Amino acid sequence: METSYRIQKMSEPALLKYYPLVSEAQKKGKKVYFLNIGQPDITTPEGFLKRVNSIDQKVLSYQAPEGITALREAACGYYSRLGLNYDTGDCLVTNGGSEALLFTFIGICNAGDEILTAEPLYSIYKEMAAATDVKLVGFKTYAEDGFALPDPSVIEAAITPRTRAILMTNPGNPTGKVFTKKEIEVMVELALKHHLYLISDEVYREFIYGDEGYQSPAQYDELADQFILVDSISKRYSACGARIGFILSKNQALMEQLKKLCQMRLAVSTLDQLGAVELLNLDQHFFDGILAEYTKRRKIVYDALQNIPGVICKEPMGAFYFMAKLPIKDASHFIEWMINDFDYLGETVLLSPANDFYLNPADGADEVRIAYVLNGADMLKGMTILKHGLEAYCMAFPKACK
Ligand SMILES: Cc1ncc(COP(=O)(O)O)c(C=O)c1O
CATH class of the missing domain: 3.40.640.10 (Type I PLP-dependent aspartate aminotransferase-like (Major domain))
Known part of the structure; x- marks a missing residue:
């Protein structure tokens, strides 16, 4: 039986495809920081x-x-x-x-x-x-x-x-x-x-x-x-x-x-x-504390990204995402490798590949989205892991790096 052309044109969001790999990695005892999705960790009022x-x-x-x-x-x-x-x-x-x-x-x-x-x-x-x-x-x-x-x-x-x-x-x-x-x-x-x-x-x-x-x-x-x-x-x-x-x-x-x-x-x-x-009905001041927390996280990530050679990223002024160009050619491969093959002291990060954020999936191949939805200490760890991951990836696959 046929399904509609409308539904056939739809596709699974790219970020979901990594979850089976993540659970495999977790089963092996690897800790994964989820920087791929906009699910805030702040307590609901x-x-x-x-x-x-x-x-x-x-x-x-x-x-x-x-x-x-x-x-x-x-x-x-x-x-x-x-x-x-x-x-x-x-x-x-x-x-x-x-x-x-x-x-x-x-x-x-x-x-x-x-x-x-x-x-x-x-x-x-x-x-x-x-x-x-x-x-x-x-x-x-x-x-x-x-x-x-x-x-x-x-x-x-x-x-x-x-x-x-x-x-x-x-x-x-x-x-x-x-x-x-x-x-x-x-x-x-x-x-x-x-x-x-x-x-x-x-x-x-x-x-x-x-x-x-x-x-x-x-x-x-x-x-x-x-x-x-x-x-x-x-x-x-x-x-x-x-x-x-x-x-x-x-x-x-x-x-x-x-x-x-x-x-x-x-x-x-x-x-x-x-x-x-x-x-x-909450007072507008409710947002002050939340904004202060995200401001802190954003600074941690931005400072860390500035210290990773080859990363291109201007300081974003809103939301809780960084879209960063990495010195690699295929972010999807890098993300998968980070989950399957890499850890730094038993830990790794899951990022979002940016090609999903373009109409043509060939675009954004060297970009990732990083969501700063974890506390400052975890974001800092995540960025340290990313830095070491990029170094190790480019040692392993020099042709896949810029
Ligand atoms: C830009 C944007 N619009 C809309 C939504 C939909 O959010 P929700 O359906 O949870 O209200 C999201 C969720 O991530 C979003 O990022």
């Missing part, structure tokens, strides 16, 4: 579980398809603290940012329509595009200049009659890139000029290390009708397992259509929604 544990309901019934009012109110309160004026009618609760993105793709694109985005990109966008028969079109950004936006003419040249939207990830995964005000203006202007939606995936919004403050296309009233904000509590509150995300837009006609998708999947988990209310 206790309010979430307290609220869930105090639920006094005899029947866990379906909730409103668009999300419970208390959660949408709490979300609007959070945005108002950022200076954004959304009300509950502008807000849909989704099963994570993932469902928010999927609904957005379905809601704005017909089969064969195009969405334009910067590469390297969050790899799951590719799977969402395949599942919805959307064509993702990339414009390249580079490690050498900190993944700066290319000249607007480069982006404009990629716009076709099928382009429906520009999708920006700010701060970026995998790059950690935070768009400047000027870069945001470029995208806002392009969206206005070409009548495109501008989707801003801001799930890493609270992880910004510079002083520029919050900058978003959400602040441009003239774009309101074309702007879609995608959000999630996963990273911000270290609550990846709660599966709560949001779509926000002032475009009421669009929101009415998107609501049909919410109705189709009936509801989002009652427990997760109630717990999430507590998170979104």
